[in-house]
Amino acid sequence: MNTFFEQLLNGIAMGSIYALVTLGLTLVYGVMRILHVAHAAVYTVGAYMGLFLYSSTGSLLLAFFGASIGCAILGVGIERFVYFPLMKYPPFVPLIGSIAVMLSIEEIMRLIAGPYILTFPAKLPFPDLSFSGIYVSSTIIAVYSITALILLVLWYISSRTELGLAMRAVSQDISISGAMGINSHLIVSITFVIGSAVAAIAGILVGIYYNQVYPTMGAVPAYKTLALIVVGGLGSVSGGVIASMILGVAETMLIGYANIPFPRDALAFIAMIGVLMWRSEGIMGSSR
């Protein structure tokens, strides 16, 4: 029974990290209707920046803030130089642009940091816990608390502030919201700032959780999170978070218990095709 709970906790941690990456993707899809594959590259850059800042200053807090700011700049750069000029073309043009950005960033990281796996020896400011035999590592506590904090802040921004109102307006209709006096391009950029900063935090958390950082760490999440935003309902933030949590737990459980010879990375896509056939607007999406 204890292993079951430990597996469950691991699964939720995995799901939390997926949720943080999916969040940015959903926000970007909401305002721009673009599949932002390069988001996973931003997350890789975040992990490297965090590792660099942490190993040079020794402060984890500084690593989180520095990497978030760096990735926010990177995200806005991608939006301004690649996506915005390609908005008027059919959706696969920005998609290919996004994939090209992602491959380029992966290569740049490989050339700068080398192709090998680096370790992330983070010292967390709290100890491992254990409740009646269930062992909870300090990294899991860090993942849980940071995810909860980010989700809370984002919920507050989107539902209680004027910025959130503007973001929701832009994601409903970008041209009408422009006509209503909202600077829609600024809102799009702010969305990229938020999404990319959260991706950087997710990257650092993954680095700490698995204790490894490498140039292609974004390759699998890049496409898996695409499946997740479909399962959650394109553009629905809460749906994306729920879908991520379910996938994280399901993947961990399947590896731990059912010994099926099937790769866990295909699971997200099988779930996605099932959802598309059964309820194509996703679990939380609104039917259009």
Add this chain to the structure above:
Amino acid sequence: MLSSYAITIGTIIVIQAIAVCGLNVIVGFAGQISLGHAAFFGIGAYTSAILTVKAGLSFWTALPIVIAIGGLIGLMLGLPSIRVREDFLAITTIGINFIVEALFRYIPFFGGALGIGGIPRIMLFDIRMKGIPFFFLCLFFLCIVILICWWFTRSWASLAFYAIREEETAASAMGISPVRFKLLAFVMGTSMAALSGSLYAHYMQFINAGDFSFPVSVGFLSMLVLGGIGTIWGPVIGTVILGVLPELFRPLVDYRILFYTLLLLVMIRFQPGGLLGEKSLVKNILSRTFKRC
């Protein structure tokens, strides 16, 4: 001098061009985005490999079966395209690619992680096809595929395709069944991919699930977009450019892939319609020079 190196590059480019022409039917003519074309390329390769290695058929008797199976699976996997559109379809086809690759890799019948080896070369008039003769055989198949595409753009069906691509609702109001024509596009496109996969298997003589992974699909779509979507010669030109460039960049050694991806980015950023598409640089220059004459 035609070194064997140049012939290898040329053969691979011609084989890929066949697959990209098939993708052009789906994306360019029917307007259905597909990011899983490598799956069908792989299905063709694996079917041909299994039929020749395990069932002992020759390439020529296996070929119609390969094309039929490729088309049939294309028909089944084209069904999602009726239900989902654009962004959903893009992600669905990515998913199909990942699932097909996983099936190849994890089911022992498909050779598992080891892949299938010892695929025989194609025999034609009692000659084992390799090197220059094989290159011309592939070129012959490419010509047939291009002819089919050309003939297709002249037929009545292409008008229906363009109508569906531009405005699906209006097309169906005019009595054109989107279901039938979309599926027709998927069947045509995937059987071309299966043909190309079969040639690939008999050329490499060894195939592995990794040869048909998602980045290959991205490569196909990039070739198509760069060349010009919906044109006859665009797929071929795009394949040649993206096939030759990595070889030209070989002196850059470690920076090679970076230059390649950056070039792809610059091209998609400044020529999103492709080199032969509407309002493209090449087309402008061509039309300007011809006007002057």
